Amino acid sequence: MEANVRYTHQVLVEQSKEGNRNAQYQLYGLYVDAMFNVAMRLLTVREDAEDILQESFVEAFKKLDTFRFESTFGAWLKRIVINRSINHLKAKRLLLSSLENEAEPVEDDNAEIIPEMEIEKVKIGMGQLPEGYKQIITLYLIEGYDHVEIGEILDISTSTSKSQYHRAKKKLIQIVNEL
Structure with missing residues (x-):
């Protein structure tokens, strides 16, 4: 079953790389909740998490040609969400000043x-x-x-x-x- 899911996700990624909006929408649907939770755990403000989530998906779809299946799409996308969340917090100067x-x-x-x-x-x-x-x-x-x-x-x-x-x-x- 897991191999079947992985194959389906791989097909959706490949179709998304080709610009298939329906495949992109399906990928979005598969990952939006999990990625929102990641953003919320880091940002704690719902509106910020929603903004970062949308920006992350836009970035992911723009850079999809760089995704090489070295990890799962979810892990790759999660890294984008985390990096964007951290950058957002840095911009708001919420990180500790002298780590x-x-x-x-x-x-x-x-x-x-x-x-x-x-x-x-x-x-x-x-x-x-x-x-x-x-x-x-x-x-x-x-x-x-x-x-x-x-x-x-x-x-x-x-x-x-x-x-x-x-x-x-x-x-x-x-x-x-x-x-």
């Missing part, structure tokens, strides 16, 4: 951030984190990027990503424990 200056190497542990805590408390805690911390947590824990990839996305060093993740995790635990 590089605060870098300190830390151990990269994959332990659970908050074992056995209620999800609602974590959501509230995430909402209270500074934007930079929220981005690192979201990219690492929710989106599944490693610190090298996060460094590339945010244009910071790997060690900065690790240290910011460590600080963000510590801050989130503190906030959740105070709730």
